[in-house]
Amino acid sequence: MLISDAPDVLRLLADPLRAQLVGLLAQGPACTCHLVDDTGAKQPNVSNHLRLLREAGLVTAEAYGRFTYYRLVPEALRAAATHLADLADQATANAESRREC
Template sequence: MMTSVDPDLIRIIADPLRLQIVQLLARETLCTIHLVEETGARQTNLSNHLRVLREAGVVETEPCGRFTYYKLRPEVLTALAEQFTALADSARTTIDTSRKRPCP
């Protein structure tokens, strides 16, 4: 059985600013103003990264008056972690049984 990991989600989270946003949102729900202060990124740049994270389902929005708060969807990260765990388990099985493909 082939174990797969979502390459699109890895690419999305691997961006340094998006990873920083994910790490900040893992601690608390923040609005764009807070994220600008914490990251030092320009608001337009930050909004673009938040859009990518939102479209990927990594974060969700919560309107609050004229502000928009962002919160992390931990189940998305849990699913990605489970994919890596399955990949590691597959590798352990291969190592344990010394399975290898014969050379022609």
């Protein structure tokens, strides 16, 4: 477990389409049809990736008429970024210390 008890944020964002979806949602909420148009991916594929992002707490879904809009959860990304920054600080602080064999 690198980031949280939820599915690993880094693993999720390592997928190019999911990373693209997060980048698009950073620009504001969008419905699946917008994300399909913007990515060129098939609707079932986009929906599956959005489900994984939603389950990990990276996006939320809200109904608007007959459409579902997805919104990025900035706090989830900040938590992952903070954890990575803490690891970088720890690595910097311990860069010269070696464990004895």
